[in-house]
Amino acid sequence: MIEIIETGPFNTVQDLGRPGYRDIGVSSSGAMDPLAVRIGNSLVGNDEGLAVLEIQTFPIRLRFDQRTVFAVSGTDGSPLLDGVELLSWCAYSAEAGQVLELRQPPKLARAYVCVAGGLDVPSVMGSRSTSLRGGFGGHAGRPLEKGDRIAIGEGADMLSVPASGLAAVEPTAALADFVPQSDDGALLIRALPAGEHGLFAEDGMAFWGQTWRISSRSDRTGYRLSGDPIMPMESVEMRSHGVVPGVIQVPPGGEPIVQMSDANTAGGYPKIAGVIECDLWRLGQARIGSRIRFVRSTHAEARAVEQAVAQYVEVVRATSQMVKRALKAMA
Incomplete structure (x- = not known):
């Protein structure tokens, strides 16, 4: 207890x-x-x-x-x-x-x-x-x-x-070769373009090119980002669609929301990008007020990161199991 x-x-x-x-x-x-x-x-x-x-x-x-x-x-x-x-x-x-x-x-x-x-x-x-x-x-x-x-x-x-x-070994050290680093201390988070990415001007560069700050209005449901608002090039009427953790939506005010662990199950805001799954743990450790930038990733890079994380987890698990077997043999 x-x-x-x-x-x-x-x-x-x-x-x-x-x-x-x-x-x-x-x-x-x-x-x-x-x-x-x-x-x-x-x-x-x-x-x-x-x-x-x-x-x-x-x-x-x-x-x-x-x-x-x-x-x-x-x-x-x-x-x-x-x-x-x-x-x-x-x-x-x-x-x-x-x-x-x-x-x-x-x-x-x-x-x-x-x-x-x-x-x-x-x-x-x-x-x-x-x-x-x-x-x-x-x-x-x-x-x-x-x-x-x-x-x-x-x-x-x-x-x-x-x-x-x-x-x-803590993950950021064990996975250092797979964790992007910035020169100015901003947290670099990899993401893939999502369904409505094409609605935003200049291929979404206003989103990818700026440094965002995690707003005090953030919680386990979603991180609200403060920065220069980004707006779609045209107004579109969208039906609600399924939403999962990592999806980045842009509400009418133009400041993105990253869905987190308690993410809504559906929503109608345009989706500009989605955080790759193996970077969600890094984003989950970011404090209110943290500065973040999104790095445009690829499916191949996302798979490579996923494999590296899986190998790291397996090494720790296998070591623990080996110790358990040794302790049982000694008991």
Whole structure:
């Protein structure tokens, strides 16, 4: 059991989401940084899709009521266990009564607390993710509150889960050859032209050529971008169409909206581009006020990045499984 002893708003239970229900108006939800969930779960010996805590407002403190193997992923900061600084992206063993504290990361937006066995909350439509807009899933369909107690899954064999010291190279370093960098500190996000790209002047250069800023009106549903408005060359009447995370729409005001994890299931705004799936985790770690530029990508590049990410995840998973087998053999 985990007890929440201090928290901020909008911290929730998430997993990799609930796909397959958009046709009935249910968004997929799930972690804003799914790669951090996959790696964190692998470090503690879980299947990669088990439920975790997604932390986006800090500080948060939680108490373990039982011996627990855990890892904090996603963050570029250092968690504290009973005041002792630990490494992120590394598995540790906590004893009953110990307190884990996460402070505001230096640069990134979110952190994930992954525990061996996963978080034992009810599965709704095949997922334990919190849908804040729907008020279901996760822990009572709402953000975490002080005093909440969340059960840990019983599937973890504590004799065969990776113990303290199993760590992963964090993704931006491990995937450095596949992560574009800018000279001015702006976050470069790769995207593909979408259905209504041709409606915008000069092949959309006003979109691709400028630096956007993530507005304070952004949330898990979508990132609203501030910058010089972009307008279609002609007014068109559009029917509502299906929308998924990563789609970039342009409302009448001309400032784009990037659909994120709690993306709307349908909408009628023109679609100028779509973020490639393997860059969504990077965008999910961008803070309010961050500067971003979109880089026009190709399907071939998107596939290459996807293969690199899959190989990285597999190396971490395979290492964790090897450690589990060795621990079982020694038990």
